[in-house]
Amino acid sequence: MKVRKPQSKRKSTRLQKGIEKKISAHNRKQKKLSKKDPTWKSRHPKDPGIPNSFPYKAQLLEEIESKKQADIEARELRREQMRAAAIAQGASAEQVQAMDAQQDIIEQQNRLGALMDSVNHAALEFAGEIENVDNEDEMADDSDDEVTEELENAFVELNQDASRKAFDKYFKQILDACDIIIYVLDARNPTGTRSKEVEKLVLQNPNKRLVFALNKIDLVPTEVLSEWIKHLNKQFPTVPINASGAAPNAFVYDHPYTLSKQMTAQNMLKSLKKWSGQANLGRAAVAGVIGYPNVGKSSVINALLGRHGGGKACPVGAQAGVTTDIRRVKIDSKLSILDSPGIVFPNGSKNKNPVEEQARLILLNVMQPRYIDDCRPAASVLVKKLQKNDDLYKQFMLHYNIPPVVQIEFEEFMTQLLVHIGRKMGRLNKGGVADLQGAAQSLVTDYTSGRIPGWEKAPDIAKVAKSQVEVVSSWSKEFDLDGILEGLL
Template sequence: MRVRKKQSKRTSTRMKEGIKKKAAAQNRKERKLAKKDVTWKSRGKKDPGIPANFPYKNKIIEEIEAKKMKDLEEKELAKQQRLEAKKLALEQGETIMEDGMEEDDGQNGLAALVASAQEAASKYDGHSNFDEPEEELDVVDYNIDFYNDNDEGNTELEKSRKAYDKIFKTVVDASDVILYVLDARDPEGTRSRRVEQAVLQSQGKRLILILNKVDLIPPHVLEQWLNVLKSSFPTIPLRAASGATNATSFNKKLTQTATASALMEALKKYSNNSNLKRSIVVGVIGYPNVGKSSVINALTSRRGGSSKACPVGDQAGVTTALREVKVDNKLKILDSPGICFPTDNKRKTRKEQEAELALLNAIPAKHIIDPYPAVLMLIKRLSKSDEMTDSFKKFYELPALPSNDPDTFTKHFLIHVARMRGRLSKGGIPNLESAGISVLSDWRDGKFYGWVLPKASKDSMATGTISTISSGATQEPAKSEQTTIVSDWSKEFDLDGLFASLDNAISSSKENEDSLME
C-alpha cells in the first residue's frame, strides 16, 4: 500500500491577508448589528463557573456556601442589635437615627414629593375638596347579560337589535339626563326617532344631542347640522378625543378642553337647579364607535379625575357592560354598550342595512362579511362633493380608472388599493375583501374628507354657497310643542350663556375657511 506524503499546512501570504480582511469585515458587521439590537446585554463578562473536571471543585463550592451563611448571620445579628438599641432608646424616652433610614429614604421622599406636588396643584387650580375626587373615580360595573337569549341571531345586526330594548330601557329608567351621541360626519345616520320619542314619553327625562367628532367636518357643515338639530333638541358640539391636529383637521378652536368643560358646566348647572337631594344620573347612549366612552373620559378629566374611566378603542364593541362613574356627590355618568337602534325606513334590505352599519363603523371589522357594498356606498357619498373627491384621490394616489358607473370604478379602486398595500392572495390575485376592510379603517380614522349634508341644504353643495337654515328646515315639520321643549331645556342647562364661546369659535373657523377659499 502506498503511503501518501503529508501535505503542508503552509499557505501563501495573499491567502492569509485575504482571510484577515474577511474576518475584520465580519467583525465590523457583527458590531454594527449589535448596536441595532435592542436586546439588553450586560457589559460585565459572565462568570464561566468552575469546570466540572477541576479537582478541588467541591471544596471551593463549600467555601462559597459557608461565606454566604456567615454573611447572612452577620446581617441578622446587626438587625437584632438595631432593634434592641431602638427598644432601649424608646424606654429611656430618647430618639435615635436608624441605619435603615437611608434605604427607605428614597421611597418615602418620593412619596412625600408626589403628595406635596398634588397638594400644590390643587391649590393652584383652586379646586375645593368638597364633592370632588382627588385621585380616582368610583367606578361600578353592572354585569348584566343582554345577549343571553340571542341564540337565533347569527349576525351582529340581529344581536344588537334584540338587545336594544333591554339596554335602552335600563339606561333611560336609571337616568335623569340622556346624552345622545351622534357622529358629526353622518348625524342622521346615527340618529333614531324612536329613541327620541321614548325619552319624551318618559316623565322628567331630559335629552341632549352630542355632536361628536367635529374635527372631521368643515365649519360650514357643522353650522348647518347645528341649525337643523337645535330645532329638535338642545345640541352641543363636542370633541371628545384630542387626537392629532393636522392639516386634515377642522374646527381647531373647538378643543377638547373647551367643549368638555362647557358640557360639564351645563350638567352641573342642571344639577344645582334641579333641587334633588340625590346625585343626578347622566346616561350616555348611541351607536357603536360614536365616542360614548370618550365623552365620559373627557368629562371626568375636566373634574380632576382619571381620563381613562372607561376603556376606549378605535373599533366597535369595546364597551360590553353598563358602567357607572361617580364624578362627585351630585353627578353620576352611566356608560352603555353601543347598540344599533331600529331604523325608521323599512324598505331597505338587510344587505343595505349592514352596509350602512359598516360605514358607520358600528360593526367590528372581523364581523364584516363583505365590505364591498359599504365601500360602494362610501364612494357614492364622496362623489357628491369636489372637496371630498379630491381628498380621496390624493390620499390613495389614484391613477386614471374606468368610471363608467360606480360599480366598475369601485372594483378597479379596490384592485388598486390591494396592489398598492400588498393585499394579494396566492398567485398575485388582489384580495378585494382585505382591501375593502383597509379602506373602511381609513374612513373610520378620518384619513380623508367625508361628510353628509342635511337634506335641506344639499343644493348648496354644488354652488359652494352656505345657506342659512332656519329652525323649520328639518325633515319633519316644526311643532310648537317641540319648540317649547327646546327653549325650556336650554334654559335649564343655561346653554345660551355657556356655549356662546363655542359659537364664536365656529364662526371664526368659518371665516378662516372662507378666506382660504377666496
C-alpha cells in the first residue's frame, strides 16, 4: 500500500490574518449585542445560598444565627471586662468612654479588612504575581490580626503601632539613602503636618539637610503664606511650591508670578541643583520626599520633572494611599529624588482621645470620609475652627447660603446646619429626612478639596535656639534661598 506524504498544518499568512479578522469582527458584534441587552448581569457568579430543598436548611440557619449572637455577646463581655479593669485602675468616665470609642474604630478597621484583602489580592493577580484562585474561601484564610495589619498599613489608621511600623520601614530607609530630606507640608495647616521627632532625627546627622516644601499655597492668601514662611524659616529652610492645580470649583487665591506653579518648581529645582553641585559628593545627590498622606509629595516631584522635560513619573490622586512603595526618579546625572508613601508621623503624644485624633486626620485628608461611619465629630471641629476667623466663617456661610442664625447651643446649631446642607446637597433619606452623616461627609469633603477656604494662622515667631539659627542660616546659603524668598520675608 502506498503511504501518502503527511500534509503540513501550517497556514499561509493571508489565511491566518483572515481568521483573526473574522474572530475580531465576531467579538465586536457580540459586544455590541450585549450592550443592547436590558438585563444586568454580574461578572461574578452569585452565591446561590442554601437551597430550599436541603432538608437541614432551618438547622443550618439557626446555627449561623446563634453563632452571630454568641460573637456579639462575647464582644460585649470583653468590653465589660475592659471597662471593669479600667475602672479598677482608677480610670475616669471620660477615659472609659474614649476606650469604647477606640474599640469602635478597631471594629471598623476589621470590617474594612476583608475589602482591603480582596483588593490587594486582585491587584497581585492582575500583575501576575499570584495565580488565579478559583476557591474564594482560600482568599479569606488569613487571621483577623493579619487583615487588620494590612488595612492599617494601607490607610494608616489611628493605631500607633502601625504608624510606628510604617515610620520605621519607610522613613528610616529615606533617611539612610538621602542627602536632602524634603519635608512637604500643607500650607493650610503646616503645624498639623509636621513632626518634631522627624526633625530631631535629621539633625542628629550633620551630613543631612532638611528643607520644608510648603505645598498647596494657592489655597491660602499671600499674607498668610508670608507669615508662615517667616515663622518656618526661623527653624528650617522653607520653600513655597504650587505643585498641582486645585480641585474643580476650589476657592483659590491669586499670588504674584514668582509664586506660580512654573516659577516655584523652577526655583526649587535650582536650589537642589546648587546644593548638589557644591556638596562634592563624588556621586549624584539624592533627595527624599516625605510627608503626610495626600499632602502632595508625588505632585512635587512631577512639578520638578515638568520643568525638566520629564513629564509625570509618579502617580497621583485625590485620595490618600496612591504611592505604596519607595520610588526612585532620576532628574539628571547630578540629582535623583525618592518618592515615599504617606506616613502619619509620631507627634510625641500617646494619650489622645481617639475621636479627636480621628477628626484631626480626617481634616488633614489622611483618612477618607467615605470610610468613616460618622463624620459629624470632624464636621464639628471644622465649624469651630472656621468660627474663630470672621472672614472664613462668612465665606463658609455664603458657600452654603446659610441664613443668619440666632444664638443657640452649638450642638443644636450643628444639627440645623447639617439639615440645611443635607437638603441643599441632596443628602436625603426616605421620606425626605436629611441624612446628617452624608451632610457631614459632604462638608468635610468640600473643605479637604479646597471648595471651602480654611487655614491656620501662623503663630508668633517662636524662640529658637541660637545654634539652630546658625545652622538654618548656613543651610539657606547653601540652597541660595535668599533670592527665592525675596519679598516674602
